[in-house]
Amino acid sequence: MLRSSFTKDLVEAGCDEVGRGCLAGPVVAAAVILPKKYKHKLLTDSKQLKKKDREQLQEEIKGAALAWAVAEVSHEEIDEINILNASFKAMHLALDQLEVVPEFLLIDGNRFTTYREIEHQCIVKGDSKYLSIAAASILAKTYRDKLMAELSDQYPGYGWESNMGYPTIQHRNGIRLLGITPYHRRSFQLLPAQLELF
Numbered sequence: 001m002l003r004s005s006f007t008k009d010l011v012e013a014g015c016d017e018v019g020r021g022c023l024a025g026p027v028v029a030a031a032v033i034l035p036k037k038y039k040h041k042l043l044t045d046s047k048q049l050k051k052k053d054r055e056q057l058q059e060e061i062k063g064a065a066l067a068w069a070v071a072e073v074s075h076e077e078i079d080e081i082n083i084l085n086a087s088f089k090a091m092h093l094a095l096d097q098l099e100v101v102p103e104f105l106l107i108d109g110n111r112f113t114t115y116r117e118i119e120h121q122c123i124v125k126g127d128s129k130y131l132s133i134a135a136a137s138i139l140a141k142t143y144r145d146k147l148m149a150e151l152s153d154q155y156p157g158y159g160w161e162s163n164m165g166y167p168t169i170q171h172r173n174g175i176r177l178l179g180i181t182p183y184h185r186r187s188f189q190l191l192p193a194q195l196e197l198f
Helices: 051-064 075-081 083-097 131-154 169-178
Strands: 012-018 026-032 066-073 106-107 122-123
Touching: 012 083, 012 131, 026 083, 026 131, 051 131, 066 083, 066 131, 075 083, 075 106
Parallel strands: 012 106, 106 122
Antiparallel strands: 012 026, 026 066
C-alpha cells in the first residue's frame, strides 16, 4: 500500500511527468492534491497498470482529488530548452492551474527547480511510494497516451498508438522509411549511430 502523505498536516501536491524519453510529442506533467489519509488499494505507478485500469483510476482520481491539473510542454520547446528544463516547466505549469494552493510538493525523481518558494521533496520512484505522485503519473500518462494515439491517426506508420513516441524498433523503422514528422524532437538522436562492420 502506498503512503498517503509525506507531512502530517500540510496540503501536499504530488507531481510527476511522462514522455521524457520519447522521440516525438510533448512532455506532460500532472499535479494532484488528495485528501489527507486518502487510501486506495489499486492506485500505484501508472507504468505498472493496464490501460483499462489507468483509465478507470483516472476518473476516480479526478473525483476524489481536492485539486488536479495536467500541463504539457511542446516538442519545439523541448528542443529549445532541453528535456530536463521542459519537464520542470510542465510541472510548474500544472501547479499553476491547481485551484487549491499547495503548502508542500512531492516530486517524482531526484531533481526539481523550486516553485514559488514552496518547500519540496524529491523522491526517486515516488510514483510507487506515494499516492499523490502515483495519481499524478496516471493523469499525465492517460492524457499523453490519448494525445499520441490521436497524432498517430495523422501520422501512421510510426506506431504511436502503441509506443506513444518512445524509441521502439517500430518507431525507428518508421523514421527510416517515412522520415521525421513535425512532431519529432530534433534535438534527440532519432536513429542510433550505427557502426558498419565489413
